[in-house]
Amino acid sequence: MEQIKKEISEYSEREVLRILSKNVDGLFIIDYTNNAYQALRRNDFLKNIFNETGTYDELIRKLILRFSDSQNDIADDYHVFIPMLNKFKGNYSKHVDFFYKDQTGHYMMLINPMENTDKYILVLYELDNSEYAQKMYTSEKEKTIQSTYLFSMCVDLIKDTTSSISITEISDKPVSSMDISYSQWRMMIVNMIYPDDRPIFLAYTEPEFLKTSLTTKRSISFDCQMQNLNGNYIWVKIIFSKIHSYNEEDCKFVYTVQDIHESSMKLIEDLKKYEALSITDSLTGIFNHGKIEDELHSMMKLQNTEKKPLSLIMFDIDYFKKINDRFGHAIGDAVLRTLSEIANKLLSEYNITLGRWGGEEFMGLCYDTDLESAVKIAENLKDTIASYEFDTVGNITCSIGVTEVVSKKETPREAFDRVDSALYKAKANGRNCVYGLIKILKDCDFKVAVLFGYLLNILKLYTQTNHFL
Numbered sequence: 001m002e003q004i005k006k007e008i009s010e011y012s013e014r015e016v017l018r019i020l021s022k023n024v025d026g027l028f029i030i031d032y033t034n035n036a037y038q039a040l041r042r043n044d045f046l047k048n049i050f051n052e053t054g055t056y057d058e059l060i061r062k063l064i065l066r067f068s069d070s071q072n073d074i075a076d077d078y079h080v081f082i083p084m085l086n087k088f089k090g091n092y093s094k095h096v097d098f099f100y101k102d103q104t105g106h107y108m109m110l111i112n113p114m115e116n117t118d119k120y121i122l123v124l125y126e127l128d129n130s131e132y133a134q135k136m137y138t139s140e141k142e143k144t145i146q147s148t149y150l151f152s153m154c155v156d157l158i159k160d161t162t163s164s165i166s167i168t169e170i171s172d173k174p175v176s177s178m179d180i181s182y183s184q185w186r187m188m189i190v191n192m193i194y195p196d197d198r199p200i201f202l203a204y205t206e207p208e209f210l211k212t213s214l215t216t217k218r219s220i221s222f223d224c225q226m227q228n229l230n231g232n233y234i235w236v237k238i239i240f241s242k243i244h245s246y247n248e249e250d251c252k253f254v255y256t257v258q259d260i261h262e263s264s265m266k267l268i269e270d271l272k273k274y275e276a277l278s279i280t281d282s283l284t285g286i287f288n289h290g291k292i293e294d295e296l297h298s299m300m301k302l303q304n305t306e307k308k309p310l311s312l313i314m315f316d317i318d319y320f321k322k323i324n325d326r327f328g329h330a331i332g333d334a335v336l337r338t339l340s341e342i343a344n345k346l347l348s349e350y351n352i353t354l355g356r357w358g359g360e361e362f363m364g365l366c367y368d369t370d371l372e373s374a375v376k377i378a379e380n381l382k383d384t385i386a387s388y389e390f391d392t393v394g395n396i397t398c399s400i401g402v403t404e405v406v407s408k409k410e411t412p413r414e415a416f417d418r419v420d421s422a423l424y425k426a427k428a429n430g431r432n433c434v435y436g437l438i439k440i441l442k443d444c445d446f447k448v449a450v451l452f453g454y455l456l457n458i459l460k461l462y463t464q465t466n467h468f469l
Contacts, residue, residue: 023125024041024123025046025107025124025125025126026043026046026050026107026122026124027039027041027124028040028050028121028122028123029119029120029121029122030122031056031119032118032120035055035056035057036055036056037053037054037055037059037122038053039053043126045098045100045103045105046098046124048100049100049105050062062098063109063122064094088111088113088120089113091110092110093109093110093111094108095107095108095109096108096109096124106126106127107125107127108125108127109122150236150257150259151255151256151257152164152254152255152257153185154243154252154255155182155252155253155254155255156182157182157251157252158252160182161181161182162185182207183207186205190202192226192227193224193225193226193227194224194225194227194233197224197226200222200224204222204238204240210251214242214251214253215242218242219242220240221237221239221240222237222238223236223237223238223260223264224238234261235264235265236257236258236259236260236261237257237258238255238256238257238258239254239255239258240253240255241254241256281340281355281356283333283336284336284340284341284356285337286340286344286354286355287353287356288356289356289357289358291355292355292365293412293416295353296312296365299365299367300405300412300415302367303367303405308368309369309371309405310367310368310369310404311366311370311371311374311403312363312364312365312403312404312419313347313352313363313366313381313401313419314361314363314364314400314401314402314419314420314422314423315343315364315378315381315398315399315400315423316359316360316361316362316398316399316423317336317396318396318397318398318399318432319431320332320335320360323393323396327392327393331392331393334391335390335393336356336360338391339362339385339390339396340354340362342384343362343364343381343385347364347381350377351367351368352364352365352366352367352369352377353365363419370404371402371403371436371438374404375402375434375436378400378402379434381398382400382433382434385397386398397432398432399423399426399427399432399433400426400433400434400435401419401420401421401424401425401426401435401436401437402419402422402436403415403419403422403436404438418437421437422436423435
């Protein structure tokens with residue numbers, strides 16, 4: 001400020017305004033109707049940020065519609081709000097930071113509408129270090145309280161208006177200039193909601209639903225994914241809290257968007273872990289007995305619709321008890337883990353779902369695989385296991401039973417019992433072999449031609465292996 005030795009009564013209004021104008025770092029005249037601005041004054045730093053002339057929309061993006069902690073613009077979808085942010089009904093002030101190369105400028109912005117015109121005066125004052133430090137101290141205290149809240153506003157459903165809109169990532173102050181009805185806002189913001197969540201968003205934000213569901217001092221909320229200012233979808237909690245009023249006809253509420261992404265992702269991660277634990281065998285890491293049963297139920301329903309073949313492979317380790325007795329259960333567990341890895345790697349190439357049925361028994365579900373193909377895969381599995389050199393125990397062998405689900409009237413239990421019987425036959429035939437077993441068709445709705453086709457397959461398989469009945 002100029003140091004002039006006068007009594008305060010000696011200063012004229014014109015002189016004071018002249019002194020103030022010398023301390024202005026940026027001065028702009030804005031024409032709202034024609035979407036234009038003219039820079040009357042810019043310090044050297046601001047000349048890097050603003051051109052001498054330009055569009056008012058461009059100015060708003062740089063001043064308001066951007067992140068408070070960087071010069072980066074927000075996601076394109078949010079630019080739809082620019083026409084609502086650039087009209088001011090009264091004076092407006094805001095702290096803004098500008099970034100250029102390795103320099104940062106801290107400014108206080110003042111916007112003053114010219115009376116009875118569609119023009120504004122915009123003033124920028126640069127903050128010195130002490131002013132900036134105090135401003136940041138105040139802002140940090142506010143952010144501590146609002147850190148998880150991305151957006152809030154007041155809504156009057158009767159008048160269909162919004163007010164006191166606050167976008168925390170853009171500004172620590174409410175945007176009083178946004179002139180938008182609740183109906184407009186609702187249909188604009190829905191585009192920022194994840195597509196799968198839009199129906200629930202529209203249902204919960206529907207005015208009649210809110211009028212009937214919200215009672216005084218009561219809140220309702222729901223979780224969904226919403227696009228943040230970066231353009232990424234994050235988990236948020238949308239909260240509606242009715243504002244207390246002695247007028248029963250009033251229907252005003254506060255709408256808040258809370259960032260719950262971190263906690264939601266942690267919850268989803270935990271749920272996936274618990275789900276994996278519930279369906280996974282703890283020793284081998286493959287599906288457990290219950291999950292294999294569920295998978296077979298699903299495959300049999302799908303088979304009735306798609307009319308594709310479905311086969312089952314059951315196998316276990318020959319003389320596994322001797323391994324435990326001779327080497328101990330720790331070595332026996334190691335054999336089971338290694339065997340499951342070998343089998344899973346081989347069967348996954350055929351898109352076969354593998355699980356541990358219990359003890360040393362394993363089950364493979366072969367969708368879109370007929371009996372003939374399943375027997376060939378089982379033979380490959382038997383030979384692969386027999387040729388593998390296991391740690392400590394050396395070579396081991398497996399017996400394998402195979403069957404095909406051939407009737408839509410068959411139950412999963414019947415299919416499991418039949419493949420178990422096939423495995424028993426393989427063991428009875430000397431072990432280290434594959435035994436295929438097919439259901440004897442008695443369903444009267446099966447045509448003779450279908451039965452004849454299966455008999456031909458049986459005959460064909462019999463010529464390929466003497467382990468098939």
